[in-house]
Amino acid sequence: MAKADGTYSTSDLSRKSGDIIAEAMRHPVIITQRNKPRLVLLNIEDYRRLRGSADRRAAGTIDTMPENLLSEFEDAVEAYAESDEASRP
Template sequence: MSKSSGSYSTSDLSRKSGDIIAEALRHPVTITQRNKPRLVILNIEDYQRLMMQSDRRAAGTIETMPDELFTEFENAVDGYAGEDEADH
């Protein structure tokens, strides 16, 4: 969010909706309730960009896996293998 983003109270929504929308088309606008930030209004391009960024997934290999995670993975596999053997 840019430093120039505006901030309005929830009561401003009905009184200044046109101004708020016009400003939100340029940059994110914060809506406060009881002096606490509660909502952000932003244009669709910014929203879509945020959604695309939040869907980035990382892929790795066993070789690049952190040791703690590899140990958890090994224990889980061993646990499942043990359960499978106990069922037969």
């Protein structure tokens, strides 16, 4: 049975998939299994918007860091070390 917030169980999905899909076209629908949220159904436009706004940062190493960024990083570490040493008695 649907809750007011558009949440359905996996059993509901099996029995009323057409109604649930129609609702998911209007707004995201949560599917629960054993009373725990497991899935979200949403329309393709919302999905694409979310994918487009996803954080695309990637991890790297100092070896792969651009030279100008490495220089800024080294300067910041050096400035921090100097300020830390100056603050010690």
